[in-house]
Amino acid sequence: MKFSAVSLARQALSGHKDWPAQWRSPEPKRYYDAIIVGAGGHGLATAYYMAKEHGIANVAVLEKGWLGGGNTGRNTTIIRSNYLWEASEGIYGHAHKLWPGLSQELNYNVMFSPRGVMLLAHNHHDEQAFRRHIHANRLAGIPNEWLTPEQARDFCPILNIDANIRYPVRGAALQRTGGTARHDAVAWGYARGASARGVDIIQNCEVKAILRDASGAVTGVETTKGEIATRKIGVVAAGNTSVVMAMAGLRMPLESFPLQALVSEPLKPVMPCVVMSNAVHAYMSQSDKGELVIGAGTDGYVSYSQTGGPHIAVSTLEAICEMFPITSRLKMLRNWGGIVDTTPDRSPILSKTPVAGLYVNCGWGTGGFKATPGSGHVFAHLLATGEPNEIAAPFALDRFRSGNLVNEATAAAVAH
Amino acid sequence: MLLIHCPYCEMERPEVEFKYGGQAHLVREPQKATDEEWTDFLYFRDNTRGLHAERWRHAVGCGRFFNCLRDTVSDKIAATYKAGEPRPSSP
Ligand SMILES: Cc1cc2nc3c(=O)[nH]c(=O)nc-3n(C[C@H](O)[C@H](O)[C@H](O)COP(=O)(O)OP(=O)(O)OC[C@H]3O[C@@H](n4cnc5c(N)ncnc54)[C@H](O)[C@@H]3O)c2cc1C
Ligand SMILES: [Zn+2]
Numbered sequence: 001m002k003f004s005a006v007s008l009a010r011q012a013l014s015g016h017k018d019w020p021a022q023w024r025s026p027e028p029k030r031y032y033d034a035i036i037v038g039a040g041g042h043g044l045a046t047a048y049y050m051a052k053e054h055g056i057a058n059v060a061v062l063e064k065g066w067l068g069g070g071n072t073g074r075n076t077t078i079i080r081s082n083y084l085w086e087a088s089e090g091i092y093g094h095a096h097k098l099w100p101g102l103s104q105e106l107n108y109n110v111m112f113s114p115r116g117v118m119l120l121a122h123n124h125h126d127e128q129a130f131r132r133h134i135h136a137n138r139l140a141g142i143p144n145e146w147l148t149p150e151q152a153r154d155f156c157p158i159l160n161i162d163a164n165i166r167y168p169v170r171g172a173a174l175q176r177t178g179g180t181a182r183h184d185a186v187a188w189g190y191a192r193g194a195s196a197r198g199v200d201i202i203q204n205c206e207v208k209a210i211l212r213d214a215s216g217a218v219t220g221v222e223t224t225k226g227e228i229a230t231r232k233i234g235v236v237a238a239g240n241t242s243v244v245m246a247m248a249g250l251r252m253p254l255e256s257f258p259l260q261a262l263v264s265e266p267l268k269p270v271m272p273c274v275v276m277s278n279a280v281h282a283y284m285s286q287s288d289k290g291e292l293v294i295g296a297g298t299d300g301y302v303s304y305s306q307t308g309g310p311h312i313a314v315s316t317l318e319a320i321c322e323m324f325p326i327t328s329r330l331k332m333l334r335n336w337g338g339i340v341d342t343t344p345d346r347s348p349i350l351s352k353t354p355v356a357g358l359y360v361n362c363g364w365g366t367g368g369f370k371a372t373p374g375s376g377h378v379f380a381h382l383l384a385t386g387e388p389n390e391i392a393a394p395f396a397l398d399r400f401r402s403g404n405l406v407n408e409a410t411a412a413a414v415a416h
Numbered sequence: 417m418l419l420i421h422c423p424y425c426e427m428e429r430p431e432v433e434f435k436y437g438g439q440a441h442l443v444r445e446p447q448k449a450t451d452e453e454w455t456d457f458l459y460f461r462d463n464t465r466g467l468h469a470e471r472w473r474h475a476v477g478c479g480r481f482f483n484c485l486r487d488t489v490s491d492k493i494a495a496t497y498k499a500g501e502p503r504p505s506s507p
Contacts (some may be wrong), residue, residue: 021450052453242463243465254463256488301470302468302470305491309417311431
């Protein structure tokens with residue numbers, strides 16, 4: 001069913017009680033042409049583009065919990081593409097080009113809001129690094145510009161630019177085309193679109209083992225809903241990627257850390273943009289409901305607990321109170337954690353693996369929501385054809401052996 | 417916040433006194449390692465879901481490195497032990 005003014009009016013007549021389910025919830029078939037492990041935004045987008053652009057619709061997306069319940073539904077939704085290296089500009093830039101048209105593409109309002117993302121520079125090093133980013137981005141045709149402290153305050157009037165505070169603002173890098181989107185809607189929109197094209201989305205279905213033949217090639221998966229045969233598996237399991245890959249005997253260049261976020265009680269509109277501070281690990285924007293959405297830093301140790309230490313959130317809030325004095329008496333409503341899969345170079349992995357038929361899309365760490373459409377799009381190509389396209393190619397697993405890292409870690413350390 | 421027992425100070429102290437040092441018991445042998453082994457040493461990790469042997473440093477205490485067995489799902493610490501000691505058998 002297509003959402004439109006007409007369908008809205010028709011459903012209004014019946015008190016909105018007759019809206020159909022937005023995706024099917026079938027029992028698994030015995031065989032699929034491809035199986036995606038993980039129904040986060042990236043896995044669902046992969047399935048959607050496989051069906052739509054490669055005509056491969058006999059695909060199942062298996063999810064151990066509920067779709068979008070992993071990092072997709074836990075993130076602070078910052079979207080930008082002003083990364084340092086060309087390879088990163090390639091993949092994040094590709095995603096950024098898909099965002100503006102995504103609601104139309106999916107016939108589903110993903111609430112993409114390019115309200116501008118401003119990265120604060122607090123010290124000399126930040127300033128040098130951001131200026132270097134700005135020059136690199138401009139060469140690649142990616143918008144990014146330098147603001148003085150006064151210009152930064154004009155762009156975000158609640159920002160404190162007093163020179164005598166603990167984290168003074170020395171300037172900012174602004175990407176005007178950056179912004180936010182509604183995380184759940186992205187997962188739901190791709191789920192609905194994929195399901196309508198024939199993809200089976202199977203929730204509450206945990207992959208427990210990867211089955212292989214004598215040559216080592218994959219032949220299927222064992223799940224909590226039984227065995228399912230396939231010759232192609234795409235693992236898109238974010239924080240649990242190492243666990244799933246170990247089922248095929250593979251070790252990964254990944255460590256899983258908790259990353260926390262919070263939302264405040266709702267306010268009238270006070271913040272017209274997104275503000276990020278990598279130096280103090282504070283990321284803030286205002287949701288359409290009025291809550292301030294606040295991202296914190298990662299906890300310092302490997303964990304799968306989906307929580308984290310309170311001292312991490314507290315140090316972020318201390319910095320937020322100083323940078324935005326208006327927030328100092330605000331109550332926080334909720335605090336949660338997700339488990340992010342970080343790579344040594346802080347860039348993702350979109351790759352074939354040494355196991356025939358096994359592919360992986362992971363390592364998005366603290367900053368993969370922004371890449372959802374682009375990641376799904378290029379990973380669908382990799383799964384369908386067996387070869388990466390030129391956007392995905394630099395993100396092969398093999399780079400850790402060859403030394404061709406895409407090192408975004410030195411530049412920013414974090415990448416929300 | 418974790419409460420961590422430092423095996424040198426023999427005291428339980430809050431996590432903020434410590435710094436995490438990654439997976440424990442990795443052997444660094446650049447002279448002997450093949451390219452594969454060296455890649456593995458530099459970048460690949462077990463990233464265990466369950467009981468994980470890891471290094472910690474009592475950064476603002478005695479300053480020393482030690483090892484710790486922790487369940488990465490519950491974050492409960494099963495044991496801490498001095499650097500150089502073998503991994504205790506699972507409790
Ligand atoms: C607090 C927080 C803030 C963030 N802020 C931002 C931000 O502002 N901007 C940004 O770009 N990114 C941000 N990120 C990162 C972003 O959320 C992730 O990179 C992105 O959502 C990853 O999407 P995904 O689909 O790969 O993973 P997920 O949404 O985590 O999906 C993976 C799915 O795999 C499932 N799964 C795992 N194991 C199995 C199994 N064995 N069988 C079946 N299913 C399995 C999981 O249940 C999960 O649903 C943030 C993350 C967190 C936690
Ligand atoms: Zn000590």
